[in-house]
Amino acid sequence: MIELNNLCLQLRGFALDNINLNIEQGDYYIILGPTGSGKTLLLETIAGIRTPTEGELVIEGRSVVDVPVEQRGIGIVYQHQALFPHLTVRENITFGMKVRKIDRALQEQKLKWLSGLFGIEGFLDRNPVTLSGGERQKVALARALAVCPKILLLDEPLSSLDPENREMIQQELRRLHRELDITVVHVTHDFQEAISLGRKIAMLNKGRICQMGTPDEVFLRPSSLFSARYTMCRNITAGKMRPGTNIFITGSGLELEVAYKQDKANYACIRPELIRLSMSKQLGTSNQFQGTVIDVENKGIYHVVKVSAGLEWVCYLQRAEGLNIQRGQKIWLTSPPESIHLFCEPDVD
Protein backbone atom coordinates (compact mmCIF):
# COMPACT_ATOMS: atom_id res chain seq x y z
CA MET A 1 0.00 0.00 0.00
CA ILE A 2 2.65 2.54 1.09
CA GLU A 3 6.30 1.85 0.38
CA LEU A 4 9.14 4.10 1.38
CA ASN A 5 12.38 3.02 -0.27
CA ASN A 6 15.64 4.61 0.89
CA LEU A 7 13.77 7.85 1.45
CA CYS A 8 15.89 10.83 2.53
CA LEU A 9 14.93 14.40 3.28
CA GLN A 10 17.17 17.32 4.23
CA LEU A 11 15.69 20.29 6.01
CA ARG A 12 17.56 23.09 7.80
CA GLY A 13 20.15 20.97 9.58
CA PHE A 14 17.83 18.00 10.09
CA ALA A 15 17.63 14.90 7.94
CA LEU A 16 15.41 11.90 7.50
CA ASP A 17 17.96 9.27 6.69
CA ASN A 18 17.36 6.27 4.49
CA ILE A 19 13.84 5.43 5.60
CA ASN A 20 12.48 2.08 4.46
CA LEU A 21 8.91 1.20 5.36
CA ASN A 22 6.29 -1.10 3.97
CA ILE A 23 2.80 -0.32 5.19
CA GLU A 24 0.13 -2.73 4.06
CA GLN A 25 -3.51 -2.06 3.16
CA GLY A 26 -5.59 -1.89 6.34
CA ASP A 27 -2.57 -1.56 8.67
CA TYR A 28 -2.63 0.59 11.76
CA TYR A 29 0.99 1.63 11.59
CA ILE A 30 2.64 3.63 14.35
CA ILE A 31 5.66 5.84 13.94
CA LEU A 32 7.02 6.13 17.47
CA GLY A 33 9.74 8.49 18.57
CA PRO A 34 10.67 11.40 20.82
CA THR A 35 10.10 15.06 20.00
CA GLY A 36 12.48 16.15 17.25
CA SER A 37 13.01 12.66 15.85
CA GLY A 38 11.41 13.62 12.51
CA LYS A 39 8.02 11.91 12.90
CA THR A 40 5.90 14.80 11.63
CA LEU A 41 8.38 15.41 8.82
CA LEU A 42 8.02 11.78 7.75
CA LEU A 43 4.23 12.04 7.90
CA GLU A 44 4.23 15.26 5.88
CA THR A 45 6.49 13.61 3.31
CA ILE A 46 4.01 10.76 2.89
CA ALA A 47 1.23 13.36 2.57
CA GLY A 48 3.16 15.24 -0.12
CA ILE A 49 3.61 18.43 1.88
CA ARG A 50 7.38 17.89 1.74
CA THR A 51 9.36 16.51 -1.17
CA PRO A 52 12.03 13.90 -0.44
CA THR A 53 15.54 14.77 -1.54
CA GLU A 54 16.23 11.11 -2.42
CA GLY A 55 14.45 7.80 -2.52
CA GLU A 56 11.10 6.54 -3.59
CA LEU A 57 7.60 6.85 -2.21
CA VAL A 58 5.10 4.43 -3.68
CA ILE A 59 1.39 4.36 -2.92
CA GLU A 60 -0.71 1.56 -4.37
CA GLY A 61 2.11 0.59 -6.71
CA ARG A 62 2.55 4.06 -8.15
CA SER A 63 5.42 6.45 -7.44
CA VAL A 64 3.86 9.60 -5.97
CA VAL A 65 6.89 11.81 -5.39
CA ASP A 66 5.66 14.19 -8.09
CA VAL A 67 1.95 13.89 -7.27
CA PRO A 68 0.63 17.03 -5.51
CA VAL A 69 -0.95 16.74 -2.03
CA GLU A 70 -4.49 17.29 -3.27
CA GLN A 71 -4.27 14.33 -5.65
CA ARG A 72 -2.85 11.75 -3.25
CA GLY A 73 -6.11 10.77 -1.55
CA ILE A 74 -4.60 11.10 1.90
CA GLY A 75 -6.37 12.57 4.94
CA ILE A 76 -4.32 14.29 7.63
CA VAL A 77 -5.25 15.11 11.22
CA TYR A 78 -2.89 17.21 13.31
CA GLN A 79 -2.28 17.27 17.05
CA HIS A 80 -4.08 20.59 17.50
CA GLN A 81 -6.76 19.51 15.01
CA ALA A 82 -6.10 22.45 12.64
CA LEU A 83 -9.81 23.16 12.18
CA PHE A 84 -10.61 26.18 10.05
CA PRO A 85 -11.51 28.79 12.67
CA HIS A 86 -13.47 30.97 10.24
CA LEU A 87 -15.86 28.14 9.33
CA THR A 88 -18.53 26.32 11.32
CA VAL A 89 -18.23 22.63 12.20
CA ARG A 90 -20.55 21.84 9.27
CA GLU A 91 -18.44 23.91 6.85
CA ASN A 92 -15.27 22.30 8.16
CA ILE A 93 -16.60 18.81 7.52
CA THR A 94 -17.96 19.60 4.08
CA PHE A 95 -14.89 21.63 3.00
CA GLY A 96 -13.25 18.77 1.11
CA MET A 97 -16.49 17.78 -0.62
CA LYS A 98 -17.12 21.40 -1.59
CA VAL A 99 -13.72 21.86 -3.25
CA ARG A 100 -14.22 18.54 -5.02
CA LYS A 101 -17.60 19.82 -6.23
CA ILE A 102 -19.49 16.83 -4.86
CA ASP A 103 -23.25 16.98 -5.31
CA ARG A 104 -24.93 18.94 -2.50
CA ALA A 105 -27.37 16.15 -1.64
CA LEU A 106 -24.49 13.71 -1.33
CA GLN A 107 -22.63 16.21 0.86
CA GLU A 108 -25.61 16.38 3.22
CA GLN A 109 -25.91 12.60 3.25
CA LYS A 110 -22.25 12.18 4.14
CA LEU A 111 -22.38 14.94 6.74
CA LYS A 112 -25.29 13.15 8.39
CA TRP A 113 -23.45 9.83 8.40
CA LEU A 114 -20.21 11.31 9.78
CA SER A 115 -21.90 13.44 12.44
CA GLY A 116 -23.80 10.32 13.52
CA LEU A 117 -20.63 8.23 13.50
CA PHE A 118 -18.85 10.67 15.82
CA GLY A 119 -21.87 11.86 17.79
CA ILE A 120 -21.39 15.50 16.82
CA GLU A 121 -24.86 16.22 15.40
CA GLY A 122 -25.54 18.69 18.22
CA PHE A 123 -22.95 21.27 17.30
CA LEU A 124 -22.74 21.34 13.54
CA ASP A 125 -23.50 25.05 13.42
CA ARG A 126 -21.08 26.01 16.15
CA ASN A 127 -17.67 27.52 15.64
CA PRO A 128 -14.88 25.01 16.33
CA VAL A 129 -13.17 27.34 18.82
CA THR A 130 -16.12 26.84 21.18
CA LEU A 131 -15.63 23.04 21.32
CA SER A 132 -13.63 20.93 23.77
CA GLY A 133 -10.39 19.24 22.66
CA GLY A 134 -12.10 15.87 22.26
CA GLU A 135 -14.98 17.33 20.24
CA ARG A 136 -12.54 19.20 18.01
CA GLN A 137 -10.59 15.99 17.39
CA LYS A 138 -13.82 14.22 16.37
CA VAL A 139 -14.60 17.06 13.93
CA ALA A 140 -11.06 16.84 12.52
CA LEU A 141 -11.47 13.10 11.99
CA ALA A 142 -14.90 13.55 10.41
CA ARG A 143 -13.49 16.24 8.09
CA ALA A 144 -10.62 13.99 7.02
CA LEU A 145 -12.93 11.02 6.41
CA ALA A 146 -15.49 13.07 4.47
CA VAL A 147 -13.42 12.77 1.28
CA CYS A 148 -12.96 8.99 1.66
CA PRO A 149 -9.16 8.97 1.87
CA LYS A 150 -7.37 5.69 1.20
CA ILE A 151 -4.88 6.58 3.91
CA LEU A 152 -5.38 8.49 7.13
CA LEU A 153 -2.33 10.20 8.63
CA LEU A 154 -2.60 11.13 12.30
CA ASP A 155 -0.01 13.47 13.82
CA GLU A 156 -0.06 13.04 17.61
CA PRO A 157 -3.87 13.06 17.63
CA LEU A 158 -4.14 12.35 21.36
CA SER A 159 -1.30 14.45 22.75
CA SER A 160 -3.19 17.66 23.37
CA LEU A 161 -6.18 15.95 25.03
CA ASP A 162 -6.96 15.46 28.71
CA PRO A 163 -6.93 11.83 29.95
CA GLU A 164 -10.70 11.37 29.61
CA ASN A 165 -10.84 12.68 26.03
CA ARG A 166 -7.66 10.80 25.16
CA GLU A 167 -9.26 7.52 26.19
CA MET A 168 -12.43 8.37 24.26
CA ILE A 169 -10.61 9.32 21.04
CA GLN A 170 -8.40 6.24 21.37
CA GLN A 171 -11.53 4.09 21.43
CA GLU A 172 -12.92 6.03 18.46
CA LEU A 173 -9.73 5.42 16.46
CA ARG A 174 -9.80 1.71 17.24
CA ARG A 175 -13.48 1.54 16.21
CA LEU A 176 -12.92 3.56 13.02
CA HIS A 177 -10.05 1.40 11.93
CA ARG A 178 -12.10 -1.74 12.54
CA GLU A 179 -15.28 -0.48 10.87
CA LEU A 180 -13.86 1.44 7.91
CA ASP A 181 -10.88 -0.79 7.14
CA ILE A 182 -8.76 2.24 6.37
CA THR A 183 -4.94 2.33 6.36
CA VAL A 184 -3.79 4.48 9.26
CA VAL A 185 -0.32 5.91 9.88
CA HIS A 186 -0.26 7.34 13.38
CA VAL A 187 2.65 9.35 14.76
CA THR A 188 3.17 9.51 18.50
CA HIS A 189 5.80 9.95 21.19
CA ASP A 190 3.79 7.86 23.66
CA PHE A 191 4.81 4.19 23.58
CA GLN A 192 1.75 3.10 25.56
CA GLU A 193 -0.49 4.70 22.94
CA ALA A 194 1.60 2.99 20.25
CA ILE A 195 1.29 -0.44 21.85
CA SER A 196 -2.40 -0.03 22.52
CA LEU A 197 -3.35 1.05 18.98
CA GLY A 198 -0.70 -0.16 16.57
CA ARG A 199 -0.53 -3.38 14.64
CA LYS A 200 3.00 -2.49 13.64
CA ILE A 201 5.44 0.01 15.04
CA ALA A 202 8.47 1.74 13.55
CA MET A 203 10.66 3.53 16.07
CA LEU A 204 12.30 6.70 14.84
CA ASN A 205 15.31 8.36 16.45
CA LYS A 206 17.23 11.33 15.04
CA GLY A 207 15.69 10.82 11.60
CA ARG A 208 16.48 7.11 11.40
CA ILE A 209 14.35 4.06 11.94
CA CYS A 210 15.97 2.10 14.73
CA GLN A 211 13.47 -0.75 15.16
CA MET A 212 10.38 -2.12 13.44
CA GLY A 213 8.00 -4.83 14.46
CA THR A 214 4.77 -5.75 16.19
CA PRO A 215 3.98 -3.99 19.48
CA ASP A 216 5.10 -7.10 21.42
CA GLU A 217 8.40 -7.26 19.57
CA VAL A 218 9.17 -3.62 20.22
CA PHE A 219 7.93 -3.76 23.79
CA LEU A 220 9.52 -7.02 24.89
CA ARG A 221 12.49 -7.28 22.53
CA PRO A 222 14.11 -3.85 22.20
CA SER A 223 17.01 -3.98 19.78
CA SER A 224 18.95 -0.98 21.05
CA LEU A 225 19.63 1.05 24.13
CA PHE A 226 17.37 3.78 22.74
CA SER A 227 14.45 1.37 22.17
CA ALA A 228 14.91 -0.20 25.59
CA ARG A 229 14.94 3.14 27.36
CA TYR A 230 12.10 4.56 25.27
CA THR A 231 9.79 1.65 26.02
CA MET A 232 10.45 2.09 29.75
CA CYS A 233 12.40 -1.14 30.17
CA ARG A 234 13.91 0.12 33.38
CA ASN A 235 16.47 -2.55 34.23
CA ILE A 236 19.13 -2.11 31.56
CA THR A 237 22.63 -3.26 32.29
CA ALA A 238 25.83 -3.52 30.27
CA GLY A 239 27.88 -6.70 30.38
CA LYS A 240 28.94 -9.69 28.30
CA MET A 241 28.14 -13.36 27.75
CA ARG A 242 30.33 -16.04 29.25
CA PRO A 243 31.51 -17.71 26.04
CA GLY A 244 29.72 -20.93 25.18
CA THR A 245 27.16 -20.59 27.99
CA ASN A 246 23.85 -18.90 28.53
CA ILE A 247 25.18 -16.83 31.39
CA PHE A 248 25.29 -13.02 31.08
CA ILE A 249 27.71 -11.31 33.44
CA THR A 250 26.77 -7.73 34.25
CA GLY A 251 29.33 -4.98 34.65
CA SER A 252 28.88 -5.26 38.42
CA GLY A 253 29.70 -9.00 38.27
CA LEU A 254 26.18 -10.33 38.75
CA GLU A 255 25.58 -13.57 36.84
CA LEU A 256 22.23 -13.86 35.08
CA GLU A 257 21.01 -17.06 33.50
CA VAL A 258 19.26 -16.28 30.21
CA ALA A 259 16.92 -18.38 28.09
CA TYR A 260 19.06 -18.29 24.95
CA LYS A 261 22.65 -17.80 23.81
CA GLN A 262 23.68 -14.61 22.09
CA ASP A 263 27.43 -14.33 22.17
CA LYS A 264 27.62 -10.79 20.83
CA ALA A 265 25.18 -9.33 23.37
CA ASN A 266 26.58 -6.41 25.34
CA TYR A 267 23.37 -5.37 27.08
CA ALA A 268 20.65 -7.12 29.04
CA CYS A 269 17.30 -5.62 29.91
CA ILE A 270 14.48 -6.87 32.10
CA ARG A 271 11.02 -5.36 32.11
CA PRO A 272 10.15 -4.25 35.66
CA GLU A 273 6.72 -5.94 35.60
CA LEU A 274 8.33 -9.36 34.95
CA ILE A 275 10.38 -9.37 38.14
CA ARG A 276 8.86 -11.23 41.08
CA LEU A 277 9.30 -10.22 44.71
CA SER A 278 8.92 -12.50 47.70
CA MET A 279 9.60 -12.41 51.42
CA SER A 280 11.37 -15.78 51.40
CA LYS A 281 13.59 -17.72 49.03
CA GLN A 282 11.66 -19.68 46.41
CA LEU A 283 12.75 -23.18 45.57
CA GLY A 284 13.81 -24.30 42.09
CA THR A 285 14.19 -20.91 40.45
CA SER A 286 17.27 -19.33 38.93
CA ASN A 287 18.31 -15.68 39.05
CA GLN A 288 17.14 -15.29 42.59
CA PHE A 289 18.84 -12.60 44.66
CA GLN A 290 18.36 -11.18 48.12
CA GLY A 291 18.45 -7.42 48.41
CA THR A 292 17.32 -4.39 50.35
CA VAL A 293 14.33 -2.26 49.45
CA ILE A 294 15.64 1.25 48.84
CA ASP A 295 12.44 2.96 47.74
CA VAL A 296 8.71 2.31 47.35
CA GLU A 297 6.67 4.69 45.21
CA ASN A 298 2.89 4.54 45.03
CA LYS A 299 1.70 5.01 41.41
CA GLY A 300 -1.96 4.39 42.15
CA ILE A 301 -2.63 1.17 40.28
CA TYR A 302 0.83 -0.23 41.00
CA HIS A 303 3.88 0.33 43.20
CA VAL A 304 7.42 0.98 41.95
CA VAL A 305 9.83 -0.87 44.23
CA LYS A 306 13.55 -0.27 43.98
CA VAL A 307 15.76 -3.04 45.34
CA SER A 308 19.51 -3.09 45.71
CA ALA A 309 20.78 -6.60 44.92
CA GLY A 310 23.98 -6.53 42.90
CA LEU A 311 22.25 -4.01 40.70
CA GLU A 312 19.66 -1.39 41.45
CA TRP A 313 16.54 -3.26 40.33
CA VAL A 314 13.26 -1.55 39.49
CA CYS A 315 10.15 -3.72 39.92
CA TYR A 316 6.49 -2.94 39.31
CA LEU A 317 4.28 -4.53 41.86
CA GLN A 318 0.52 -4.74 41.40
CA ARG A 319 -1.36 -3.53 44.47
CA ALA A 320 -3.41 -6.67 44.43
CA GLU A 321 -0.39 -8.73 45.35
CA GLY A 322 -0.75 -7.27 48.83
CA LEU A 323 2.87 -7.42 49.98
CA ASN A 324 3.52 -4.91 52.70
CA ILE A 325 6.92 -3.68 51.58
CA GLN A 326 8.83 -1.04 53.51
CA ARG A 327 12.07 0.79 52.83
CA GLY A 328 15.12 -0.93 54.32
CA GLN A 329 13.42 -4.33 54.34
CA LYS A 330 15.26 -7.43 53.13
CA ILE A 331 13.49 -9.03 50.19
CA TRP A 332 13.99 -11.80 47.59
CA LEU A 333 13.89 -10.91 43.93
CA THR A 334 13.51 -13.35 41.05
CA SER A 335 14.06 -12.65 37.38
CA PRO A 336 13.18 -15.77 35.33
CA PRO A 337 15.64 -16.45 32.46
CA GLU A 338 12.89 -15.87 29.86
CA SER A 339 12.28 -12.37 31.30
CA ILE A 340 15.80 -11.29 30.34
CA HIS A 341 16.26 -9.86 26.88
CA LEU A 342 19.73 -9.45 25.37
CA PHE A 343 20.78 -7.10 22.65
CA CYS A 344 23.90 -5.78 21.01
CA GLU A 345 24.28 -2.02 21.07
CA PRO A 346 26.48 -1.20 18.09
CA ASP A 347 27.66 2.16 19.41
CA VAL A 348 29.24 0.50 22.46
CA ASP A 349 32.41 -1.59 22.33
Add this chain to the structure above:
Amino acid sequence: MGNLKLGRYSLVISFVLLGLVIVLFVGLPVFKLVFGSDPALVWENLLDERVLGSIWLTFYTALIATAVGFLFGVPLAYLLARYDFPGKGLLEGLVNLPIVIPHTAAGIALLFVFGRNFALGGAFENIGISFVDSKAGIVIAMMFVSIPFLIESAKEGFKKADIRLDNVARSLGASPWQVFRMVTFPLAWQSIFSGCLLMWARGISEFGAVIILTYHPSIAPVLVFERLQTHGLAATAPIAGILVVISLLVFVVMRKMLAKKTKYD
Protein backbone atom coordinates in the same frame (compact mmCIF):
# COMPACT_ATOMS: atom_id res chain seq x y z
CA MET B 1 -5.75 50.48 55.20
CA GLY B 2 -6.14 53.38 52.76
CA ASN B 3 -2.38 53.42 52.19
CA LEU B 4 -2.44 49.67 51.52
CA LYS B 5 -5.11 50.07 48.85
CA LEU B 6 -3.27 52.99 47.29
CA GLY B 7 -0.08 50.89 47.26
CA ARG B 8 -1.83 48.03 45.52
CA TYR B 9 -3.09 50.29 42.72
CA SER B 10 -0.08 52.60 42.56
CA LEU B 11 1.23 51.04 39.33
CA VAL B 12 -2.09 51.43 37.54
CA ILE B 13 -2.62 54.96 38.88
CA SER B 14 0.91 56.02 37.79
CA PHE B 15 0.42 54.56 34.33
CA VAL B 16 -3.00 56.19 33.95
CA LEU B 17 -1.47 59.57 34.78
CA LEU B 18 1.43 59.05 32.36
CA GLY B 19 -0.93 57.79 29.63
CA LEU B 20 -3.15 60.80 30.17
CA VAL B 21 -0.31 63.05 29.04
CA ILE B 22 -0.38 61.37 25.61
CA VAL B 23 -4.19 61.45 25.44
CA LEU B 24 -4.13 65.20 26.10
CA PHE B 25 -1.16 65.74 23.81
CA VAL B 26 -3.06 64.20 20.88
CA GLY B 27 -6.57 65.10 21.94
CA LEU B 28 -6.22 68.79 22.79
CA PRO B 29 -4.92 70.04 19.42
CA VAL B 30 -7.52 67.94 17.58
CA PHE B 31 -10.29 69.19 19.89
CA LYS B 32 -9.16 72.78 19.42
CA LEU B 33 -8.99 72.31 15.66
CA VAL B 34 -12.45 70.78 15.43
CA PHE B 35 -14.31 72.96 17.93
CA GLY B 36 -12.19 76.10 18.00
CA SER B 37 -13.34 77.57 14.68
CA ASP B 38 -16.15 80.00 14.15
CA PRO B 39 -19.25 77.88 13.20
CA ALA B 40 -20.11 80.37 10.46
CA LEU B 41 -16.71 79.86 8.87
CA VAL B 42 -17.08 76.08 9.14
CA TRP B 43 -20.46 76.27 7.38
CA GLU B 44 -19.04 78.57 4.73
CA ASN B 45 -16.23 76.08 4.05
CA LEU B 46 -18.67 73.20 3.96
CA LEU B 47 -20.41 74.98 1.10
CA ASP B 48 -17.14 75.80 -0.67
CA GLU B 49 -16.92 73.58 -3.71
CA ARG B 50 -13.13 73.75 -3.86
CA VAL B 51 -12.85 72.58 -0.22
CA LEU B 52 -15.32 69.74 -0.66
CA GLY B 53 -13.77 68.82 -4.02
CA SER B 54 -10.30 68.61 -2.54
CA ILE B 55 -11.52 66.50 0.42
CA TRP B 56 -13.29 64.16 -1.99
CA LEU B 57 -10.16 64.03 -4.18
CA THR B 58 -8.03 63.20 -1.13
CA PHE B 59 -10.30 60.38 -0.06
CA TYR B 60 -10.71 58.72 -3.40
CA THR B 61 -7.10 59.03 -4.56
CA ALA B 62 -6.04 57.49 -1.22
CA LEU B 63 -8.60 54.75 -1.85
CA ILE B 64 -7.22 54.08 -5.35
CA ALA B 65 -3.67 54.04 -3.92
CA THR B 66 -4.84 51.50 -1.33
CA ALA B 67 -6.57 49.37 -3.96
CA VAL B 68 -3.45 49.30 -6.15
CA GLY B 69 -1.33 48.67 -3.07
CA PHE B 70 -3.65 45.79 -2.13
CA LEU B 71 -3.38 44.23 -5.59
CA PHE B 72 0.42 44.23 -5.66
CA GLY B 73 1.27 44.39 -1.95
CA VAL B 74 -0.77 41.46 -0.61
CA PRO B 75 0.96 38.86 -2.84
CA LEU B 76 4.34 40.26 -1.81
CA ALA B 77 3.34 40.12 1.86
CA TYR B 78 2.27 36.48 1.39
CA LEU B 79 5.64 35.57 -0.14
CA LEU B 80 7.54 37.36 2.63
CA ALA B 81 5.47 35.62 5.30
CA ARG B 82 5.53 32.11 3.88
CA TYR B 83 8.88 31.65 2.13
CA ASP B 84 12.55 31.98 2.96
CA PHE B 85 14.79 33.00 0.09
CA PRO B 86 18.14 34.68 -0.40
CA GLY B 87 17.93 38.45 -0.03
CA LYS B 88 14.64 38.31 1.90
CA GLY B 89 15.99 40.61 4.64
CA LEU B 90 17.13 43.12 2.03
CA LEU B 91 13.74 43.02 0.32
CA GLU B 92 11.94 43.59 3.64
CA GLY B 93 14.21 46.55 4.31
CA LEU B 94 13.50 47.98 0.87
CA VAL B 95 9.74 47.63 1.32
CA ASN B 96 9.94 49.54 4.60
CA LEU B 97 12.26 52.23 3.27
CA PRO B 98 9.47 54.76 2.53
CA ILE B 99 8.79 54.95 6.29
CA VAL B 100 12.21 56.36 7.04
CA ILE B 101 12.97 58.62 4.09
CA PRO B 102 11.68 62.22 4.19
CA HIS B 103 8.55 62.42 2.10
CA THR B 104 9.70 65.38 0.06
CA ALA B 105 12.74 63.27 -0.86
CA ALA B 106 10.35 60.46 -1.76
CA GLY B 107 8.50 62.86 -4.05
CA ILE B 108 11.74 63.84 -5.79
CA ALA B 109 12.70 60.15 -6.13
CA LEU B 110 9.35 59.42 -7.75
CA LEU B 111 9.79 62.39 -10.06
CA PHE B 112 13.08 60.85 -11.25
CA VAL B 113 11.23 57.74 -12.39
CA PHE B 114 7.73 58.94 -13.25
CA GLY B 115 8.57 62.47 -14.43
CA ARG B 116 7.87 63.32 -18.07
CA ASN B 117 11.55 63.43 -18.92
CA PHE B 118 12.36 60.02 -17.50
CA ALA B 119 12.00 56.57 -19.04
CA LEU B 120 9.00 55.16 -17.19
CA GLY B 121 7.19 58.49 -16.98
CA GLY B 122 7.79 59.02 -20.71
CA ALA B 123 6.43 55.57 -21.55
CA PHE B 124 3.25 56.26 -19.55
CA GLU B 125 2.93 59.68 -21.23
CA ASN B 126 2.76 57.84 -24.55
CA ILE B 127 -0.36 55.99 -23.40
CA GLY B 128 -1.89 59.14 -21.97
CA ILE B 129 -1.03 58.77 -18.29
CA SER B 130 0.91 61.58 -16.68
CA PHE B 131 2.16 61.51 -13.12
CA VAL B 132 2.93 65.20 -12.83
CA ASP B 133 0.14 67.58 -11.80
CA SER B 134 -2.42 64.82 -12.16
CA LYS B 135 -4.51 62.47 -10.06
CA ALA B 136 -2.21 59.61 -11.07
CA GLY B 137 0.68 61.54 -9.50
CA ILE B 138 -1.26 61.91 -6.26
CA VAL B 139 -1.99 58.17 -6.27
CA ILE B 140 1.62 57.06 -6.76
CA ALA B 141 2.91 59.55 -4.18
CA MET B 142 0.35 58.32 -1.63
CA MET B 143 1.08 54.71 -2.51
CA PHE B 144 4.84 55.08 -2.20
CA VAL B 145 4.75 56.49 1.32
CA SER B 146 1.95 54.33 2.70
CA ILE B 147 2.46 50.86 1.14
CA PRO B 148 4.76 49.62 3.98
CA PHE B 149 1.83 49.82 6.40
CA LEU B 150 -0.29 47.48 4.30
CA ILE B 151 2.53 45.04 3.53
CA GLU B 152 3.70 44.78 7.15
CA SER B 153 0.18 44.27 8.45
CA ALA B 154 -0.72 41.71 5.76
CA LYS B 155 2.56 39.88 6.38
CA GLU B 156 1.74 39.56 10.07
CA GLY B 157 -1.73 38.30 9.13
CA PHE B 158 -0.30 35.60 6.85
CA LYS B 159 2.23 34.61 9.51
CA LYS B 160 -0.57 34.20 12.04
CA ALA B 161 -2.58 31.96 9.69
CA ASP B 162 -1.33 28.49 10.65
CA ILE B 163 0.37 26.78 7.71
CA ARG B 164 -1.02 23.44 8.89
CA LEU B 165 -4.47 24.72 7.89
CA ASP B 166 -3.14 25.10 4.34
CA ASN B 167 -1.75 21.55 4.49
CA VAL B 168 -5.06 20.14 5.71
CA ALA B 169 -7.00 22.05 3.05
CA ARG B 170 -4.72 20.67 0.34
CA SER B 171 -5.03 17.13 1.69
CA LEU B 172 -8.81 17.60 1.40
CA GLY B 173 -8.42 18.28 -2.30
CA ALA B 174 -8.04 22.05 -2.53
CA SER B 175 -5.62 23.47 -5.10
CA PRO B 176 -3.10 26.10 -3.94
CA TRP B 177 -5.36 28.86 -5.35
CA GLN B 178 -8.40 27.43 -3.55
CA VAL B 179 -6.41 27.20 -0.32
CA PHE B 180 -5.44 30.85 -0.64
CA ARG B 181 -8.98 31.97 -1.45
CA MET B 182 -10.84 29.80 1.05
CA VAL B 183 -8.41 29.50 3.97
CA THR B 184 -5.29 31.68 4.03
CA PHE B 185 -6.81 34.93 2.81
CA PRO B 186 -9.94 34.82 5.03
CA LEU B 187 -7.73 34.09 8.05
CA ALA B 188 -5.36 36.94 7.28
CA TRP B 189 -8.21 39.27 6.25
CA GLN B 190 -8.44 41.10 9.57
CA SER B 191 -4.78 42.11 9.40
CA ILE B 192 -5.00 42.89 5.69
CA PHE B 193 -8.05 45.11 6.20
CA SER B 194 -6.33 46.76 9.13
CA GLY B 195 -3.33 47.39 6.89
CA CYS B 196 -5.59 48.79 4.18
CA LEU B 197 -7.13 51.19 6.68
CA LEU B 198 -3.71 52.29 7.87
CA MET B 199 -2.51 52.73 4.29
CA TRP B 200 -5.59 54.68 3.34
CA ALA B 201 -5.33 56.87 6.46
CA ARG B 202 -1.64 57.46 5.84
CA GLY B 203 -2.44 58.33 2.22
CA ILE B 204 -5.03 60.91 3.26
CA SER B 205 -2.51 62.64 5.51
CA GLU B 206 0.28 62.70 2.92
CA PHE B 207 1.61 66.11 1.92
CA GLY B 208 5.37 66.11 1.21
CA ALA B 209 5.55 63.60 -1.61
CA VAL B 210 2.29 64.74 -3.22
CA ILE B 211 3.21 68.42 -3.36
CA ILE B 212 6.41 67.61 -5.29
CA LEU B 213 4.51 65.66 -7.95
CA THR B 214 1.10 67.33 -8.00
CA TYR B 215 0.28 70.76 -6.63
CA HIS B 216 -2.86 71.00 -8.73
CA PRO B 217 -5.36 69.39 -8.51
CA SER B 218 -4.91 69.94 -4.77
CA ILE B 219 -5.63 67.32 -2.18
CA ALA B 220 -6.87 68.62 1.18
CA PRO B 221 -3.47 68.79 2.93
CA VAL B 222 -2.11 70.83 0.01
CA LEU B 223 -5.18 73.06 0.05
CA VAL B 224 -4.73 73.61 3.80
CA PHE B 225 -1.12 74.61 3.14
CA GLU B 226 -2.14 76.91 0.30
CA ARG B 227 -4.95 78.58 2.28
CA LEU B 228 -2.64 79.02 5.25
CA GLN B 229 -0.23 80.96 3.08
CA THR B 230 -2.86 83.04 1.32
CA HIS B 231 -5.71 83.43 3.86
CA GLY B 232 -4.08 82.94 7.26
CA LEU B 233 -4.65 80.61 10.22
CA ALA B 234 -8.26 81.48 11.13
CA ALA B 235 -9.53 80.90 7.60
CA THR B 236 -7.66 77.60 7.26
CA ALA B 237 -8.54 75.94 10.57
CA PRO B 238 -12.17 75.05 9.57
CA ILE B 239 -10.96 73.14 6.49
CA ALA B 240 -8.47 71.19 8.60
CA GLY B 241 -11.22 70.57 11.19
CA ILE B 242 -13.64 69.24 8.56
CA LEU B 243 -10.92 66.94 7.19
CA VAL B 244 -10.18 65.59 10.67
CA VAL B 245 -13.87 64.95 11.49
CA ILE B 246 -14.59 63.15 8.22
CA SER B 247 -11.42 61.03 8.50
CA LEU B 248 -12.26 60.12 12.08
CA LEU B 249 -15.83 59.14 11.18
CA VAL B 250 -14.79 56.92 8.28
CA PHE B 251 -12.02 55.34 10.33
CA VAL B 252 -14.33 54.53 13.26
CA VAL B 253 -17.07 53.10 11.01
CA MET B 254 -14.59 50.85 9.18
CA ARG B 255 -13.02 49.63 12.41
CA LYS B 256 -16.49 48.74 13.72
CA MET B 257 -17.27 46.86 10.51
CA LEU B 258 -14.06 44.89 10.88
CA ALA B 259 -14.76 44.00 14.51
CA LYS B 260 -18.22 42.69 13.56
CA LYS B 261 -16.92 40.48 10.77
CA THR B 262 -14.21 38.69 12.75
CA LYS B 263 -15.98 37.35 15.81
CA TYR B 264 -14.10 34.02 15.64
CA ASP B 265 -10.70 35.55 16.31
